[in-house]
């Protein structure tokens with residue numbers, strides 16, 4: 001410890017320092033011994049201190065204030081360690097501020113500050129410890145190397161400063177100068193000043209340089225990355241421009257093709273594609289941009305991109321789930337169909353509740369659309385398609401119909417891969433394009449007409465379309481990227497639900513539409529079809545009146561259908577003809593009565609089948625069902641000399657088997673029915689089912705055949721007012737059949753009042769409108785004996801009675817069908 005207050009380092013080490021000196025606080029910087037520096041002073045407190053120092057021995061303590069924002073620092077705001085400086089020169093600026101040039105003498109520690117007009121300090125020079133020389137040497141070399149590396153690495157420092165530092169020899173000075181010139185934080189600079197031991201000071205500066213080097217390398221890495229990115233962009237831009245120029249040269253036209261890719265890019269930008277899809281699509285655009293516009297491949301890509309840009313990737317319509325409104329719309333567009341409407345409304349109500357729960361966050365949004373797919377089944381023209389349209393209308397959604405009839409390959413649903421010439425997306429994606437939103441109502445029409453072939457089963461692909469767990473990522477082969485179908489509401493239609501592939505059926509809920517009876521058709525015609533046809537044909541309501549009788553005749557004599565499609569067409573024809581007569585001035589208004597119908601539509605096209613005129617031997621009345629509705633048919637049997645069973649009338653295999661079963665039954669019961677053995681053994685039995693060229697199939701004519709056969713063999717006539725249906729077994733049991741409702745409606749239309757049906761079908765009678773049910777008599781039967789009891793004139797008793805008379809004379813026959821027997 002020196003006895004006097006002698007500077008321990010510095011240029012004027014011989015000059016003793018005063019024990020008390022004025023203090024000039026500085027902000028944000030630290031001055032180290034041996035430096036010569038300009039200091040600007042503007043604050044009154046600094047100016048006063050400088051003045052005082054000049055009047056004393058020109059020594060002043062320069063010290064940093066801890067907070068550089070303080071204008072008038074107090075004693076506690078100053079660091080304890082500062083630098084004693086000798087003032088070399090002071091210059092007064094015109095604005096009253098001072099500039100002084102100081103030479104830093106020594107690190108000093110203030111043991112006490114006092115504040116008056118300015119600050120003063122009792123300060124003591126700090127003895128610097130040199131430390132071990134080898135270590136010092138090592139540290140000092142390391143410091144020089146690090147500093148140089150930093151400068152080499154691009155750290156900016158004025159060249160003359162760098163040179164000055166490199167010329168210094170004293171390690172302490174080197175450390176000080178580096179600390180002064182680098183942009184270290186104030187606390188770090190102060191800590192270098194406060195480091196009393198030289199080795200500690202060097203270590204501190206080394207650490208700070210290390211941190212600086214770290215920052216520098218990160219900076220460099222960032223710079224490099226930015227540069228590479230810019231380079232790549234520039235390179236791509238440059239290449240693209242070159243390519244455009246080359247294409248322009250080759251094609252001789254003004255760069256349209258480059259613009260084409262740009263146009264696609266702009267459209268794609270707006271589609272809201274997810275990242276994966278976007279990547280794939282961008283790749284195709286880039287390929288297109290690189291290609292000659294006339295190249296065949298370019299055409300393929302162009303078509304692909306057009307498809308992509310026209311699909312609804314993110315646009316959707318808002319659902320309106322207002323049930324009251326839905327009821328209104330369904331009623332407005334459709335007569336009757338109460339059960340169907342109820343089910344549709346329930347379905348909408350469930351959706352609405354689910355949507356509300358999803359909005360409250362109680363269930364996942366994806367759950368809203370879950371649930372069975374509705375499938376509307378029933379004959380053509382009963383309103384399946386049009387009610388689906390009304391559902392879309394009431395939901396405020398777009399509507400598209402996708403025809404599935406005849407779809408035989410997987411590619412019909414899923415499209416062809418783009419490698420095929422003329423490849424196209426499948427019907428689903430085509431439908432989505434037509435819809436233009438991602439949440440339309442999609443009607444999958446005729447789902448029962450899906451075929452299958454060696455090229456894959458379309459129903460498997462359809463399964464994916466309808467499965468909520470999979471259809472979010474439905475992949476069409478042509479698009480090659482997933483398309484989200486999860487928001488679509490699918491509804492299917494089918495004429496024959498039993499022909500829907502079972503796997504699909506599992507996911508569906510059947511809503512059955514049955515055929516209309518005459519009365520319903522009349523109402524639909526009056527309320528919906530007629531007004532619509534009038535408008536379509538430019539007629540006003542008062543220009544034409546069609547009487548109810550005319551409409552009834554139209555229904556019975558000009559159409560034969562379960563629905564009302566042909567009826568509408570025929571009404572349209574009448575309306576058109578009337579319109580023509582009005583337009584030519586021939587008429588002002590027309591009244592169409594049933595008598596006049598022929599004038600407009602020509603001769604009646606159908607004569608409805610009516611119950612037979614009388615009870616006949618060998619002729620029984622059956623019922624059948626086709627897609628156009630139910631009707632009756634007659635089965636005739638005649639027995640003549642000869643051998644074997646002859647069946648005519650375009651009968652299918654199953655129906656032929658029914659006939660054989662009926663014969664076997666008759667044979668096994670021949671004794672009971674008093675049928676002579678020789679009549680069975682030496683006769684040709686001919687069963688004929690008339691009614692033109694209509695092919696007939698199915699087991700349900702079993703009872704009718706048996707009645708016809710037994711009647712022909714026994715000579716007991718069958719009742720004309722009884723129609724029947726039912727499958728039979730060899731032992732004479734009666735088994736259930738399908739389509740009962742349609743069959744009964746058909747029979748009723750033909751004027752029949754007694755129906756024999758299998759006991760097991762009794763429950764189906766519920767589907768028949770009550771007013772029809774009460775006006776008819778139903779005979780549920782379990783055995784053929786019961787059937788014969790109802791169907792034969794006189795019932796089973798007649799058979800037994802006949803036993804006593806048969807041997808004497810054959811029964812009198814009333815018709816020619818059995819005449820030759």
Ligand SMILES: Nc1ncnc2c1ncn2[C@@H]1O[C@H](COP(=O)(O)OP(=O)(O)OP(=O)(O)O)[C@@H](O)[C@H]1O
Pocket residue numbers: 333334335336337378379380381382383384385386387445493495524528563564565568
């Ligand atoms: N109950 C009804 N009320 C009013 N109009 C009806 C009703 N039922 C059917 N129609 C009308 O009959 C026509 C045919 O109906 P639609 O096309 O919906 O039949 P469909 O059952 O879908 O037949 P397909 O199975 O052949 O597709 C439509 O114009 C429809 O508006």
